[in-house]
Amino acid sequence: MKSITQLENKKVLVLGLAKSGEAAARLLAKLGAIVTVNDGKAFEENPSAQSLLEEGVKVVCGGHPLELLDENFELMVKNPGIRYDNPMVARALEKEIPVWTEVELAYLVSEAPIIGITGSNGKTTTTTMIADVLNHGGKSGVLSGNIGFPASEVAQSVTNQDTLVMELSSFQLMGIESFHPHIAVITNLMPTHIDYHGSFEEYVAAKWNIQNEMTSDDFIILNFNQDLAKELATQTNAQVVPFSTVEKVDGAYLENGGLYFKGELLMHADELGVPGSHNVENALATIAVAKLSGVSNQAIKETLSSFGGVKHRLQFVDTIDDVKFYNDSKSTNILATQKALSGFDNSKVILIAGGLDRGNEFDELIPDITGLKKMVILGESAPRVKRAADKAGVTYLDAKDVADATRIAFEQASAGDVVLLSPANASWDMYKNFEVRGDEFITTVERLKG
Template structure:
C-alpha cells in the first residue's frame, strides 16, 4: 500500500487515531486529523502530532475542504455520524484503524472477539505463546493500538489482537491467521439497530480467511459455514473439541489442566482458557509450557477482583461487567446470595431476562445510574431493590446491608458513561471507597 504524498483524513483523535496518524506519517502520507470533540486528552494528543506534520482540526464548524484519498476511522466514531457520511458522499474510501495496520503488519495476526472475555483471552494467548518461545505482543482493544505494534515490532512471530465489533465494522482485507469468537450476548444496542447488526459486525472477523487459516469458536454459536479450519470450545456441557468437565480443561478425552491450579475460576473463564489452549495447539506449544502460563496468569483488574474482606464480608470489583452477560457469569458464584451493586448507562437491555438468576443469587440490589428504574421494574418482585444517587452512597448502603459470610459484588451490567469516564475509573473509585471503610 503506497501512501506517499496521499492525503488521508483520520477521524477521531483517541489513542487509535493517534497511532494511525503516526503510522501514516511514517509512510509518507499527508495527514489531516478531525474530531468534533475537545477535551484535555485530545489536546495532549494533538500537541504530540502537530510537530510531526499532522494537520489537526478539532471542533471545526466546517472542516477545511480538500481532496482526500482515504479516510481512517477510529473505533469510537460511529460510521453513521455526519463526519463519516460526508466522506462517503464524496466517494472517499473509508477503512478502520485495524484495517490500516493490517496492511502493514509484518507477521500473522491472531484476532480475538466476542461480547465478553476478549481482553483476558488476548492476554492468555499472548502468555501461552510467549511461554512456548514465540514472540508476540497483545494489542488492539485491550490497550496498545495495533498501529503502534506494527510500527515498533518487526521481529514478532505473531500479533495477538483484541478486536471489538466497532473495529471490525470498517475492515476490507483484514484476514487473521487465527480468528477466535468467544461468545455473543446483547450489548452495544445504543450503537446498533439490533442484535442482527451487532452479530454481523462480529462475524466479519472470518470474512477474509482462507481454507488454510484457523477459526476457534464457541460451540454454542450459530455460525454460517466458515472457510477456515474450525476448532470448537465449550464449558457448559455441549460437545466440543475443547471442554470443561469436572473442573478440568480438556481436549477430547485428554485432561489437560485442573482449573483450581490457576488463578481464574468458573466456566466463563474456562472458555477463555480453552481458547488459549486451542491457539497453543495450533502453534505447537508444549502442554507443559501452556499449562505453566495458564497457572501463572493473574486476572486483569476489575474482573471479579477481590478488593477486601471486612468484618466477614468479601468486597468484589467486577466493574468490567458492562453488559448482562458479564453479570450472568459472575452471579452464580455468589453463595450465599450477595449484595449486588448494579446500574449505569442504560443501553436498552432486557433486565427481566435474568430475573430468575437475580432471585437465586442476590439478597439485595443497590442500584445506581440511568438504568436503575428499569432494573427496579424488572427485579423488584424478585429481590429487595435500593435506589441510590452515587457509587459512594451505594457502597455505604451495601456496608449496612451485608452480613458476615456474604459478598458485596459490584457488577453493574451497564457501561459507566453516565457517571464515569470508563469502567476502569468506576472500578478504581469503588476500590478506593471500599478501602476507606472502617
C-alpha cells in the same frame, strides 16, 4: 515494519484523535500519506493535536466541519467509537471514500502473524491469557488493539518472530478491508452495543467481519455452547476449531472437570488461576490457540494455573458495564505510573493515585496525566498530587482510601472507560504493603460487580 507504497501521497483524513487516532496519524505520515486530523476538542486543550502539528500534520480542531470533506480525501481513518451515522462519516460514505479503523493499518504494516480475539464478553481476559501462554511457551505474543495498546503503533515494532495478539471490538471490525488474522477467536455473541449497530444481526455481522479474508490455511475458534456459533461455522473458509463446556467437540472441551483438546487431558478446571465458569470458557479458547501455535501442554498448564497470580502489575481485574478495571498497585513511583498510562487513551482513563508522602513533587507526571478523564486522589501525598493535576488541567475528586476511590471512579466512569489504580506512591501511609492495597481494589471491584 513492512514497507508499503499504497498510501504514498494519498490524502487521508483521520477523524477523532485519542491514542489510536494519534498513532494512526503518525503511521500514515510515516507511510508518505498527506494527513489531516480532525478532532472535536479545542486545539488549546488538545496536546495530541499540538504534537502532530509540530510534526507537520495538518490539524482541524474544535468541531467537525462537513466542508472539510470537500478537500478530495481518498481515505478516512476514524476512531472506532465514532458511529457510522456521524455526519462526517455518513458524508464520507456518500462520497464513496473508504472508511477504515486503525486495525486495518496495523495489518498492512505488521510483519507478524495476527491472532484476533473478539466477542461480547471475555475478550480482554482471553487476549491476555493467550499472550501469556504464548510467551511462557517460548513464543513471542505481543498485546495490542482494544486492550489499550494502539494496534497501528504496536504493529510497527513487531517482526515475523512475534505474534500480534489483538483484542478487537465490533466497532473496529466494521472498518476493515484486507485485515487477515491467521487465527481468530470469537468468545461468545450476546446482544450488546445495539444502540451503535441498530440490531443484533448487524452486531453479529460486524463481529463476523473478522474472518472475511481468512482461507483454509487459517483457523477460527468458536464457542459451540451457542447455536449461533454452530450456524456461523458453516459460513467461513477457515478451519473451524470449536470449544465447549457442555459437550465433547472436535477441539477444546470440558468433561468431568477436565480440560481437553481433541481427546487429550491438559489440566483440571479447578486448577485454573481464575475462578468462574466464564473463565473455563476463556481457558478453553486459549488452549485451542496454544495447541494450534505449538505451545507445549506443560507451558499451557503452568500459565493457566498461575494466570491472575501476577497480581498488582497492571493486572486486568474485571469489566463492569463496559468499564475495565486495572490494578497497578505495584506502581510505587512516578516512572511506573508513566509506563502504565502509556498503554491507554487518557481521555478514557480515571486514575486513582496518591499514597505515602516522601516529599516528592509530581511535576514530572504532568505530561502523562494531561488529558485524563478524571483523577481520584488519596493519601498523604494528595496535596502534591493535586498540584500536578491542577497544572495538567485535570479534574480530581478526593477519596479516603482505595475502596472509596474505586467506588467514586466507577460512579464517574462511562462505557468504554478504564479505572486504573496506579498510585505513583508507596502504600505505607495506609496499608501494610502494595499487595494489601491492590487486594482492596480487587475486592471492591468484585463487590461492585455483585
